[in-house]
Amino acid sequence: MAEAGMRNRGNREEYTMDGTANLKGSPFLRSKGGRWSACFFLIASEFLERIALYGIVPNLIVYLSDVLHKGTVAAANDVNNWNGTLLMTTLAGGCVADAYLGRYWAIFCFTVIDLLGMCSLTLSVSLPSLRPKPCISPNEDDCRDQTKGSQIAFFYCSLYVVAVGAGGRKANTTSLGADQFDEFEPKERAQKLSFFNWWSFAMFSGVLFACTVLLYIQDNISWLVGYIIATSALAFSLLSFMAGTPYYRHKKPHGSPFTRFAMVLVAATRKWKASTSIPSVELYELDSEQYLKEWKQRIDHTDSLKFLDRAAVKNGSDGPWRLCPVTQVEEAKRIIKLLPVFFVTLMPSVTIAHVLTLFIKQATTLDGSLGDHFSIPPASLISLFTVANLITIVFYDKLVVPMLSNKTGNPRGFTLLQKIGIGQAMHIVIMLVAFKTENWRLRAAKSHELPSTVFVLLPQFVLMGVAESFVGVGKLEFFYDQAPEGMKSVGSSLFWVSMGVGSFLSSILLSTVVEVTTRHGGISWIQDSLNESRLDYYYGLLAVLNAINFFAFLVVAKHFVYNRDVVLEGDEDEETAMLKMALAEGNEATSPSV
Incomplete structure (x- = not known):
C-alpha cells in the first residue's frame, strides 16, 4: 500500500489527474502548462475582448437616441433585448462546447463570428450610405422619418451577429480557465479559488479602459475612431488566445x-x-x-x-x-438543484440592467463639466461602477478571504450563497439610494436652485459596482462549481443566462410600468424627457421587488446542499489511485508524444 501511494504521488507530479489532455488528446504533462501560465493568455484575451464589447455597450443607448433617433423607452428596451440575446446565447455556446467542439474550438469559432460582427458595425458607423444623416430639426418625429429602414436593419443585423459571437464565447472562457487547475492537486485547487476573482478583475479592467478612453473618443472625436479601436482590440484578443494554445489543458466533450x-x-x-x-x-x-x-x-x-x-x-x-x-x-439532479437558485438570483440581474440604460440616461440630463474645457461623457460613469468593482474584488481576495478563512475554516471565506446574499441585500439599498437621488434631481430640475452636477449619481454607480463583486462573481463561481463535471460550460452559461433573462425582464417591467401608469389618462412614469418622468417611483418599485426576492433567496439558500466531489489529499482509495496511474501510463504509451 505504501508503494502504491508513492507511485500515485509520483504520478501526480507527472500528469494531471483530472483527465485533461493537450490539443492532440494526449495526457497532459503537468510541467508543460496549465495553471497561471495558461491563464495569462486567457486573461489577456478577456481583457481585450471586454474593451471591444464595452466600446459598444455603454454608449449604445446614446447612439440609438442621438443617431438613430429612438425614444427613451424604445432605446432602453432595444439595449435590454440585445444584451439579453447576447447573454442567452451563452447557453448555446456552452452546449456546443460540452457536446461537440470542446471549449478551445468553441471559443475560437465564436470569437471569429464576433470579429465579423464588429467589422460590420464599424462599417455601419463609417460609410455615409449606412449611417443616418445628422438631423437639425427640433422635432424628433421628423428626425425618425429621415432615417432609412435599410440603415437601421444593417446596424441591428451587425449588432446581433456580435451578440451571437460574444455570447457563445462567454460561456466557455471561464470554464477553460478553470480547467487549467487540477482539482486533485492541493496546490492547484487552492490557486483555483482565486481564479474567478482575478478573472473578474481582468474583465472589469477592460471595461474601465473602454468606459473612459473609448467613450471619450466616441463622444468627442468620432464614433468611427472608437469603433475601429474596439474592433482592433477584439482582433488582438483572438491572437492572444491563440498564442496560449501550447499551454492549455483540455477536457474532452462529454456529449450533449x-x-x-x-x-x-x-x-x-x-x-x-x-x-x-x-x-x-x-x-x-x-x-x-x-x-x-x-x-x-x-x-x-x-x-x-x-x-x-x-x-x-x-x-x-x-x-x-x-x-x-x-x-x-x-x-440531472444537480442541474435541477441549481434552478431554484437561478430563479431567485434573477432580480439583481433586472436591477443591474438599468446601469446601461436609465442610469446613463439620467446622466445625460446633468452637468458633467470638469473645468472649462472638459466634460465627462455620460456613459463614462460606468467607470465608477467598474473601479468600485475592481477595488472590492482585490480587497475581498487579499484581505477578507484570508481573515475569514481562518475563522470559518472555509477557504473561500464566505460560502458561495452567503457571498451572493450580501450582494442581493445591497441591491435593496442601492435602489433606495437611486430613488432618493432621482427625487432630488427632479426637484433640482424644476426649481433651478440646486446644482445639477452629474456626480450626484456617484453613490448608485459605486454601490452597484461593490454589490456586483459579491453577487456577480459569486453567481459565476457557484454555477460553475456546482454543475456536474460534464456540464461545466453549461453551468457557467447559467450565470450569463440569468443576466440575459434579467435584461429581458427589465424590458418587460419597463414596458409594463409605462402601460399601467398611462391607463385612464395617467402620466407615464418614464417619458422621453426624464424631467417630466417619475423615475424615482420606478426605482422605489425596484427596491420593493428586490426586498421580496431577497426573502425568497434566503429560503432557497437555507435548504441548498452543496456538492462535494473533489477528492482531497489522502482521501483517494488505493484501487482508484492505481487505476488512474495505469490509465495515464497506458495512454502515454499509445498516444502521440506530449
Whole structure:
C-alpha cells in the first residue's frame, strides 16, 4: 500500500489527474502548462475582448437616441433585448462546447463570428450610405422619418451577429480557465479559488479602459475612431488566445448535456410505478474502471429528488432511454438543484440592467463639466461602477478571504450563497439610494436652485459596482462549481443566462410600468424627457421587488446542499489511485508524444 501511494504521488507530479489532455488528446504533462501560465493568455484575451464589447455597450443607448433617433423607452428596451440575446446565447455556446467542439474550438469559432460582427458595425458607423444623416430639426418625429429602414436593419443585423459571437464565447472562457487547475492537486485547487476573482478583475479592467478612453473618443472625436479601436482590440484578443494554445489543458466533450438530461427524465417517467426503496431494489451503475477510462467522475447516489432514481432501477428494461446509470441520474439532479437558485438570483440581474440604460440616461440630463474645457461623457460613469468593482474584488481576495478563512475554516471565506446574499441585500439599498437621488434631481430640475452636477449619481454607480463583486462573481463561481463535471460550460452559461433573462425582464417591467401608469389618462412614469418622468417611483418599485426576492433567496439558500466531489489529499482509495496511474501510463504509451 505504501508503494502504491508513492507511485500515485509520483504520478501526480507527472500528469494531471483530472483527465485533461493537450490539443492532440494526449495526457497532459503537468510541467508543460496549465495553471497561471495558461491563464495569462486567457486573461489577456478577456481583457481585450471586454474593451471591444464595452466600446459598444455603454454608449449604445446614446447612439440609438442621438443617431438613430429612438425614444427613451424604445432605446432602453432595444439595449435590454440585445444584451439579453447576447447573454442567452451563452447557453448555446456552452452546449456546443460540452457536446461537440470542446471549449478551445468553441471559443475560437465564436470569437471569429464576433470579429465579423464588429467589422460590420464599424462599417455601419463609417460609410455615409449606412449611417443616418445628422438631423437639425427640433422635432424628433421628423428626425425618425429621415432615417432609412435599410440603415437601421444593417446596424441591428451587425449588432446581433456580435451578440451571437460574444455570447457563445462567454460561456466557455471561464470554464477553460478553470480547467487549467487540477482539482486533485492541493496546490492547484487552492490557486483555483482565486481564479474567478482575478478573472473578474481582468474583465472589469477592460471595461474601465473602454468606459473612459473609448467613450471619450466616441463622444468627442468620432464614433468611427472608437469603433475601429474596439474592433482592433477584439482582433488582438483572438491572437492572444491563440498564442496560449501550447499551454492549455483540455477536457474532452462529454456529449450533449441536454440529451443526457432528457434521457433521465424520459426513463424515470416510463417507470413511474417502480419502487425506489433501497436496498430492496438495485440501481444500475457502471464500474469505476469504465468511468476512469473516459476520465469522468463517478457520482455516488443521493436521496434527493427520489423520483429520478426510477431511471436507474433495473426492471428488465434496457436502452439509454429506459435505463440510466446512477451518475447520469445524479447529474440531472444537480442541474435541477441549481434552478431554484437561478430563479431567485434573477432580480439583481433586472436591477443591474438599468446601469446601461436609465442610469446613463439620467446622466445625460446633468452637468458633467470638469473645468472649462472638459466634460465627462455620460456613459463614462460606468467607470465608477467598474473601479468600485475592481477595488472590492482585490480587497475581498487579499484581505477578507484570508481573515475569514481562518475563522470559518472555509477557504473561500464566505460560502458561495452567503457571498451572493450580501450582494442581493445591497441591491435593496442601492435602489433606495437611486430613488432618493432621482427625487432630488427632479426637484433640482424644476426649481433651478440646486446644482445639477452629474456626480450626484456617484453613490448608485459605486454601490452597484461593490454589490456586483459579491453577487456577480459569486453567481459565476457557484454555477460553475456546482454543475456536474460534464456540464461545466453549461453551468457557467447559467450565470450569463440569468443576466440575459434579467435584461429581458427589465424590458418587460419597463414596458409594463409605462402601460399601467398611462391607463385612464395617467402620466407615464418614464417619458422621453426624464424631467417630466417619475423615475424615482420606478426605482422605489425596484427596491420593493428586490426586498421580496431577497426573502425568497434566503429560503432557497437555507435548504441548498452543496456538492462535494473533489477528492482531497489522502482521501483517494488505493484501487482508484492505481487505476488512474495505469490509465495515464497506458495512454502515454499509445498516444502521440506530449
